[in-house]
Each structure stands twice: as structure tokens, then as C-alpha cells.
Amino acid sequence: MIPQDLHIRKVKFADLPLLEWDGEFLHFRKLYENVYQRTLKHRAVMWMADTKAEALVGQLFIQLNSRRTDLADGSFRAYLFGFRIKPAFQSLGIGGAMLAKAERELAQKHFRRICLNVVRTNERARVFYERHGYRIIGPDPGLWHYEDNEGVWHDLEEPAWRMEKELK
Numbered sequence: 001m002i003p004q005d006l007h008i009r010k011v012k013f014a015d016l017p018l019l020e021w022d023g024e025f026l027h028f029r030k031l032y033e034n035v036y037q038r039t040l041k042h043r044a045v046m047w048m049a050d051t052k053a054e055a056l057v058g059q060l061f062i063q064l065n066s067r068r069t070d071l072a073d074g075s076f077r078a079y080l081f082g083f084r085i086k087p088a089f090q091s092l093g094i095g096g097a098m099l100a101k102a103e104r105e106l107a108q109k110h111f112r113r114i115c116l117n118v119v120r121t122n123e124r125a126r127v128f129y130e131r132h133g134y135r136i137i138g139p140d141p142g143l144w145h146y147e148d149n150e151g152v153w154h155d156l157e158e159p160a161w162r163m164e165k166e167l168k
């Protein structure tokens with residue numbers, strides 16, 4: 001059951017350290033700072049969920065605008081990424097509630113489509129998205145890179161499925 005005091009809200013600047021999950025995602029510090037800067041220009045949205053006892057239970061980010069217009073083009077198509085719920089809070093319905101809230105706001109902004117990449121080995125997440133109306137539109141090589149907190153660049157290859165949903 002979803003915790004009664006669950007609060008789904010936008011990430012503020014002071015919340016950024018929470019997204020590092022006590023060090024587990026410290027390497028994404030710069031990435032998160034960049035996404036936050038994009039939120040100030042209305043090019044991205046960062047959602048998080050908390051409860052009275054837990055400062056962060058989950059997060060979900062949306063790219064509204066990207067150089068990669070096949071992912072996000074600023075008006076029609078948006079891209080979901082960085083979606084994760086802390087293990088102790090998984091399978092309580094929190095992810096579904098966050099997804100619904102993010103989709104509702106996108107529809108209000110007149111976006112028509114939301115897409116994402118799910119790593120091919122992550123079957124449970126694929127099933128989760130299918131249950132929420134997403135369908136696989138094809139494979140994606142999952143090539144991406146990021147600069148870690150020490151300024152070192154990392155190239156990743158995470159073969160994925162591209163999934164998409166039409167927003168009502």
C-alpha cells in the first residue's frame with residue numbers, strides 16, 4: 001500500500017544531495033546538477049517522492065527538450081529517465097503514482113507522447129511499463145556517457161528497448 005503521507009513533488013536545489021542515495025549515486029552528481037539547471041529553463045522536470053520519515057523514497061526525471069529530438073522535442077515528445085524507487089519502498093504502488101503524476105503534467109503541457117529506454121535485462125520494469133500502457137517500439141543500442149563527480153567521463157553501452165506511450 002502507498003504510504004499515507006507520501007508526497008510527490010518537484011526537486012528543489014537543496015534536495016540534490018538526497019538524489020545521491022547516501023553515496024550509491026554520488027557518481028551522478030554532475031549529471032543531476034545539469035538536469036536541475038535544465039529545470040530552471042523549463043527543459044526538464046525532476047520529480048521526487050518523500051514521506052515524513054524518509055527524505056527521499058523515489059525519483060523520476062523528464063527531459064522536455066533535447067538535441068536528440070527523437071527523444072524529446074520540447075512540444076510533442078518527452079523522454080523519461082532516472083526513474084527509481086528505493087528498494088524498501090518498491091512494489092507499494094509508489095512508482096505507478098509518480099508515473100501517473102508526471103504523465104498528467106505532461107498532458108497538461110500539451111505533450112502527446114512519452115518515451116523511455118528500459119535495459120533489456122530489466123524484465124520487471126518492462127512489465128511495469130507495459131501495465132501502464134507503454135509498448136516497445138524497437139531496440140535501442142543504449143549508448144550514453146556522463147561525467148562523474150571527479151570529472152572522469154564514462155562511456156556506457158546498455159542495450160535497451162525503446163518504449164512509448166500516447167498521452168491522453
Ligand SMILES: CC(C)(COP(=O)(O)OP(=O)(O)OC[C@H]1O[C@@H](n2cnc3c(N)ncnc32)[C@H](O)[C@@H]1OP(=O)(O)O)[C@@H](O)C(=O)NCCC(=O)NCCS
Pocket residue numbers: 083084085086089090091092093094095096097117118119122123124125126127128
Ligand atoms: C521500476 C520501479 C521504478 C517501479 O516502481 P515501484 O514503486 O516498485 O512500482 P509499483 O509498486 O507501482 O509497481 C510494482 C511493479 O514494479 C516493478 N518492479 C518492482 N520492483 C522492481 C525492481 N526491483 N526492478 C524492476 N521492476 C520492479 C514490477 O513490475 C512490479 O510489479 P510486481 O510487484 O507485480 O512484480 C521500481 O521498482 C524501481 O525503482 N526498480 C529498480 C530500478 C528500475 O528498474 N528503474 C526503471 C529503469 S527504466
